[in-house]
């Protein structure tokens with residue numbers, strides 16, 4: 103028995119004539135934070151919804167905690183929590199009423215008061231749903247995803263529309279969930295977030311799995327070169343820098359010079375050379391590749407429809 | 408764990424009380440209709456009968472309350488829930504569609520009973536309303552009628568994809584039903600061909616059955632009404648079990 107809590111094999115899902123997911127396979131390990139990223143319309147929500155037993159028709163096979171999302175849908179939903187990218191509850195329901203209502207669906211519900219506290223919504227407990235801001239609604243749905251004390255929590259774009267404070271506090275919450283032994287599957291459009299938070303990240307593009315690994319391995323495999331930037335005066339010639347072992351390219355604009363380096367240690371040589379040339383180093387900047395570079399390298403730079 | 412069914416009915420009931428227009432149409436509108444007609448026709452016994460207009464039409468106005476709740480309110484609110492994605496949020500929880508429908512319906516049933524009590528109070532206070540039947544038989548027939556009318560509402564409530572389509576379907580069912588089944592106008596005043604058409608509606612059978620039992624008829628004398636109502640109940644359950652749409 104391996105330690106996978108989710109196994110997806112060759113998942114294909116159509117909406118009428120749209121092929122939203124086109125043969126995706128991956129598995130999620132118990133206790134990890136698993137990220138799903140990809141351009142708009144890539145199939146992230148569809149994949150998550152299939153796993154979380156929100157669809158009855160798809161092909162391929164999905165196993166979640168030993169259960170089948172179609173035939174064991176209710177049993178499965180007792181053990182997972184899903185925060186949907188878009189959802190609603192009745193406008194005139196107060197938060198505490200909504201939390202009580204959804205608690206009643208689970209045998210071992212968590213204390214909803216504590217959840218509202220954790221998501222900084224306690225002061226709003228007597229407000230109507232319609233009286234919440236966008237970010238507050240999002241946090242309410244995260245709280246609702248946790249209400250059933252789930253083993254796996256699915257968070258679909260859990261930080262879009264949140265302010266920086268709320269994002270940071272939700273990251274902390276997600277790490278806590280993992281420390282409690284839960285598995286977290288999340289989707290996001292913020293690559294810094296995926297890089298910081300996730301143990302592994304799947305990149306989905308056009309309904310297909312384009313890459314899957316830990317952020318650091320993805321970056322070393324697909325991130326490209328580290329870049330070095332500095333401002334230069336008129337008449338600067340970067341030719342001599344390109345001769346250094348490990349410098350892959352030199353681009354010399356009007357007033358900036360950008361170098362791509364494949365070996366970190368060459369940066370010391372660059373600095374020495376610049377110093378010898380009498381270049382000030384005030385503007386000197388090093389940029390290591392990030393998950394964002396991986397994302398753009400893999401999925402391309404065109405805007406999706 | 409509390410029962411999901413009870414939790415849903417409780418929150419739907421609360422939501423209902425926060426919705427003034429539904430409140431008016433279910434509780435106040437049938438009462439005003441009854442008082443309007445009663446003010447014209449009074450409650451003096453009809454020639455050769457013991458009962459008068461109000462005695463005869465209180466069960467019909469009960470039918471009006473039922474159809475307002477179970478067709479109008481129920482269908483439009485379920486369709487709006489579907490369109491807004493509220494049902495989709497319910498779907499993410501381990502709860503069967505039946506608990507949602509039944510919980511919703513029972514909240515609406517509570518309001519229906521309140522509407523019926525208002526009719527009875529007004530009839531008793533202002534028109535010396537009398538009752539000739541067996542109270543237990545009448546309660547049974549009232550429940551059967553509610554279930555039959557609600558079952559018709561189950562079908563659009565399970566299927567209508569948008570709030571707009573829900574409202575359109577509700578109106579298409581509602582207005583012919585209230586005028587042809589005896590809810591708003593006495594059924595015997597209709598021309599024969601309309602009487603024939605009206606027999607397809609569960610409400611026609613519900614109202615006739617309630618009127619007969621109210622005036623003292625034993626309910627087993629009306630197997631056709633009972634059979635039609637049971638048929639609607641089966642059809643409604645079948646359609647919602649088989650074709651219920653979450654989104």
Ligand SMILES: Nc1ncnc2c1ncn2[C@@H]1O[C@H](COP(=O)(O)OP(=O)(O)OP(=O)(O)O)[C@@H](O)[C@H]1O
Pocket residue numbers: 117118120121122123140141142143144145146147148149187
């Ligand atoms: N209910 C639906 N009916 C028809 N097509 C749909 C439906 N839901 C999604 N699609 C289509 O399926 C594809 C995948 O959608 P999905 O919502 O899974 O993408 P996503 O990766 O979550 O995108 P986003 O980042 O914008 O949330 C898209 O082309 C979308 O237009």
Ligand SMILES: [Mg+2]
Pocket residue numbers: 146147148187258
């Ligand atoms: Mg999405």
